[in-house]
Amino acid sequence: MDDRKSILAEFIQKTWNDGDVSAVPDFLARRYTIHSDPGDPWEGQTLDIPGFQDRLVKSRAAAPDQRFECVDMIAEGDRIAMTWRWSGTHLGDLPGLPASGAPIRMTGITVYYFQGNRLCGHWQNADRLSVYQQILAAGQGA
Amino acid sequence: MDDRKSILAEFIQKTWNDGDVSAVPDFLARRYTIHSDPGDPWEGQTLDIPGFQDRLVKSRAAAPDQRFECVDMIAEGDRIAMTWRWSGTHLGDLPGLPASGAPIRMTGITVYYFQGNRLCGHWQNADRLSVYQQILAAGQGA
Numbered sequence: 079m080d081d082r083k084s085i086l087a088e089f090i091q092k093t094w095n096d097g098d099v100s101a102v103p104d105f106l107a108r109r110y111t112i113h114s115d116p117g118d119p120w121e122g123q124t125l126d127i128p129g130f131q132d133r134l135v136k137s138r139a140a141a142p143d144q145r146f147e148c149v150d151m152i153a154e155g156d157r158i159a160m161t162w163r164w165s166g167t168h169l170g171d172l173p174g175l176p177a178s179g180a181p182i183r184m185t186g187i188t189v190y191y192f193q194g195n196r197l198c199g200h201w202q203n204a205d206r207l208s209v210y211q212q213i214l215a216a217g218q219g220a
Numbered sequence: 221m222d223d224r225k226s227i228l229a230e231f232i233q234k235t236w237n238d239g240d241v242s243a244v245p246d247f248l249a250r251r252y253t254i255h256s257d258p259g260d261p262w263e264g265q266t267l268d269i270p271g272f273q274d275r276l277v278k279s280r281a282a283a284p285d286q287r288f289e290c291v292d293m294i295a296e297g298d299r300i301a302m303t304w305r306w307s308g309t310h311l312g313d314l315p316g317l318p319a320s321g322a323p324i325r326m327t328g329i330t331v332y333y334f335q336g337n338r339l340c341g342h343w344q345n346a347d348r349l350s351v352y353q354q355i356l357a358a359g360q361g362a
Binding site for chain 1: 256258259291292294295296297299300301303326327328329330331343344345346347348349350352
């Protein structure tokens with residue numbers, strides 16, 4: 079159980095925080111399913127390793143300095159639920175929201191699914207409404 | 221562990237689904253803290269039982285026929301993470317969004333905290349962006 083928590087923490091650090099695409103094969107199962115992730119362009123899809131690497135690169139482009147800070151992990155069976163805080167700078171375009179340079183913050187919860195010690199999917203909810211509001215407020219000089 | 225899952229399922233059904241305010245004292249600790257819940261007017265507050273009952277009544281007014289469907293529960297220590305789907309009809313005003321009659325759906329994850337077998341707080345993330353989009357689309361006849 080704690081092994082998987084360490085693996086998940088390392089995965090978040092190397093891939094989402096550091097953007098190290100080459101680390102993806104060390105952590106992922108052959109198939110990774112995005113069960114639910116409203117607003118994520120890959121929601122509902124099952125990705126192979128190159129597909130996940132493509133998602134990582136494109137997702138990080140909107141805020142290349144992004145940082146996930148893990149707050150808590152709750153593990154049972156083959157799942158770990160992780161509460162997190164996220165911060166980054168809006169330096170790349172999002173749908174309907176061209177790069178603004180705005181600093182943005184949000185919270186979220188992700189449930190990660192494991193096959194053995196490898197990640198095979200997630201269900202995620204994040205405070206995307208607040209992200210939109212922060213970017214729109216920055217654009218209005220508010 | 222499974223006891224608490226049953227208690228949580230019953231809490232959701234009686235309070236949030238059925239709107240039975242009188243059931244709240246059966247489930248809550250004396251103090252209930254909303255650690256993180258972006259968009260919830262009570263975010264950051266610690267409520268007593270009457271305070272929680274007030275929140276329940278006011279929150280449910282926006283969609284009195286609301287239904288939470290629990291998808292999964294992940295329990296460890298004094299926490300249970302619950303993934304859920306929600307549906308309801310927008311029959312009461314929300315900030316900036318007068319009652320529209322629109323059917324709305326969203327997903328979310330809530331981490332519930334326990335003291336013994338009583339609920340003492342939560343961290344929640346829900347797809348509020350999609351709720352806004354669904355209501356605005358209904359208003360435009362889309």
